[in-house]
Amino acid sequence: MSAEIKEKDPLFSLKNRKLLTVPLNRENPITMQVLGICSALAVTAKLEPAVVMAISVTFVTGVGNLVISLLRKSIAPRIRIIVQLTVIATLVILVDQFLKAYAFDVSKQLSVFVGLIITNCIIMGRFEAFGMANKPWPSFLDGIGNGLGYGIILIIVSFFRELLGSGTLWGYPVLEKIGLYRLGYENNGMMILPPMALIVVGIIIWVQRSRVRDLIEDK
Amino acid sequence: MFSNRYIFIYSTVMVIIVAVLLSLTAMLLQPRQEKNMTIAKIQGILAALNMNATPENAEELYQQYITTELAVDQNGQVTTIYKDGKFEMGEVRPFTIDLKKELYNKKMGSPFVVPLYIAEVNGDTLYIVPLRGTGLWGPVYGNIAFESNFNEIAGAYFTHDKETPGLGAEISTKEFSSQFIGKKIFNDAGNFVSVKVVKGGISTLATGQQIHGVDAISGGTITSNAVSEMLKNCLENYIVYIHNTITI
Secondary structure: OHHHHHOOOOOOOHHHHHHHHHHHOOOOOOOOOOOOHHHHHHOOOOHHHHHHHHHHHHHHHHHHHHHHHHHOOOOOHHHHHHHHHHHHHHHHHHHHHHHHHHOHHHHHHHOHHHHHHHHOHHHHHHHHHHHOOOOHHHHHHHHHHHHHHHHHHHHHHHHHHHHHHOOOEOOEOHHHHOOOHHHOOOOOHHHHOHHHHHHHHHHHHHHHHHHOHHHOOOO | OOOHHHHHHHHHHHHHHHHHHHHHHHHHHHHHHHHHHHHHHHHHHHHHOOOOOOOOOHHHHHHHHEEEEEEEEOOOOEEEEEEOOEEEEOOOOHHHOOHHHHHHHHHHOOOOEEEEEEEEEOOEEEEEEEEEEEOOOOEEEEEEEEOOOOOEEEEEEEEEOOOOOOOHHHHHOHHHHHHHOOOEOEOOOOOEOOOEEEOOOHHHOOHHHHHHEEEOOOOOHHHHHHHHHHHHHHHHHHHHHHHHHOOO
């Protein structure tokens, strides 16, 4: 125990770097842990809200995990969920207030989904699984890593949904510019409906597992 | 182990800290947020005139083009005239009327007033009606501008708080709102018919009716219906005013 305390990890040791990178692939919150699916379906019809959502969630998981980790020794186990929820809700309200004051346009676009970050399962999952049991710095990295892991899936899904569903990317009419419509192509209206997000996520999981074969469970 | 006493004190302290933190933030940011909201409202009014105002020049453009603000009561009578920065009648600026409250009064059968903005653009008189209604997840609102005959639509602007991005939220795009330009709210007999957002597209309507309809948004039926309902509910308040003041 004492040896462990003395031996200080450098800020970006291999172990700490792994906290950031592992959630991007091997322990991705959406494709591997199947958390945060709800908002992945809701905000991915367009690229821009998906990106802002990814940034907001990354901020909340990172800072929240840090706060929980700092408080972890003082939190009574019986009320830990309440404390975690309070921390999440506070951070989310702060994000919302600041967006309204300094980035009014973005906040109008994201509207309800900022508030819904509170119910994102990933955040609470990380607080419970990591923040409550680890030191502040690794917890912060773990939060950021998981936020990014969530964000990257959101961005991939919204890329395909916006491109195939609306024919635009970040609002820019890509398909119209390359003249696909003149060849008789039409946007697939199905893509902008939530069920297609689930199918795209399914395809991402398929691709991921066929590339990293040891993720496949034994029968 | 943690005693009950500890838990109570801990939660109390936590709640107080959070409350103070959040109230401080809200208080400090409130002036900025309110200014943003006023500017957004002005931008919305100008957007109905097909003008793209930036937050910087919105107030200036508003003073330049919007000459008169009126308040019209439930009987279609004008109760307030605020012209070129001076009151000619009444004393509450129509711009500050809370449309949500007034429409609630209307629903409850109480007296209400609704604002009407009059703009002078290149010598033409345009009428701008603010709109507000209920979408799928929250309010939808906007402004609609009419040519000087108060029948043909000159421009429309819609927005929302909580509609689904990519679906209902598409009402705030130019593709949707520009469909309204040139549509009419009165039929040839002079009766109010409003403009409807038609599921399946206006090609399903009879030829004579197409002038009173626009295409709905696929996947956004409830929001589309909300826009229809909002237009009818907000525009009908002005019918008496229109008949009294505008002779075609």
